[in-house]
Amino acid sequence: MAQPLTVTTRTDFLGKLNRAFWIGSGALIGVGLTFSLLAWLNQRSLSLVVESQTVGRLARESLALSVERHAAIRGYLLSHREVSLAPEFALREPLHAKLDSLVRLSAGSGASQRDRAANVRTAISRWERGWAMPALDPVNGISVATVRDSLAGKELYDSIRSAFDSFIGAQQRVFKTRVRALAILQQISFAAIVIEGLLLLGVLVWLRRRSVRQTEQLFEQQEQLQSQALDLQQQAAELEEQAVELEEQADEANRNANALAETNENLGRTIQRLQAAESSASSAKDMWNESRSSRSTMVSVASKTPMRCSCSSDSSLP
8 A cells, every 4th residue: 555645735846847947957058058168169279270270381381482482583693584583573472461461370379479470571571682682683683603602692591491490390389289289178078078968868867757756646646636535425425324314313303302392281281180180189178178177066066065964954953
């Protein structure tokens, strides 16, 4: 037999359902927020990796353009053929544009990397002023012998190559750091998603067990209420039967009361007759006593009268 359960009111049950709903909603919102935050962090980290890769590629392209410009100028100085300067004129503006983009994009990699990009642009400007522009001056141009004997151009260009190497090496370190950070963040994201998934599953299992237990309690309480309703119906039927019996007993009591009243009335009349008879008997008794007293008096008088006569007779004798 099931143990008696405490009756759960409608307000308590609705409160439990509301708490379960808010707990589940909070868990889902937490999972959603965590997933959104991790997705944003992954996207941000991926964008930084792509940015580092783009900056590194831009630096290598700028280095290649500077190499072609330097080679074009040296070829012109050696051959004095203007066709050799085609790369110089074609790549001058693209190189400046790429250097500006390099300085602008390297700002996201830190102040040191931005300074390295600025050093690259400064080295290119110094090379142009110190060797490239004078070499292309038609009036004060540099002769082939000067190109062969002078080390100025080589030193200036070596400073460009050194600045690019420093920038590209640092950018490679930044790229590797960001890739490693992205990998760690992805691992953390995966672990966080797994943990939150397990927590959410645990919350759902707990809510399911709680809901099932409350539902079972409700069904048991409903069965108890139905059983109690049947008992109340039986008790109501018994009370109706008892009411009918009480009505019959009341009718019988009324009949008995009427009979008793009639008996009391007859008894009263009988008492009155008895009292009348007693009064008549008392009156007869008084009359008999009076008649008896009268006879006794007459006898007494009669008995006294002869005695006086005899005495008179005796006194008249001699």
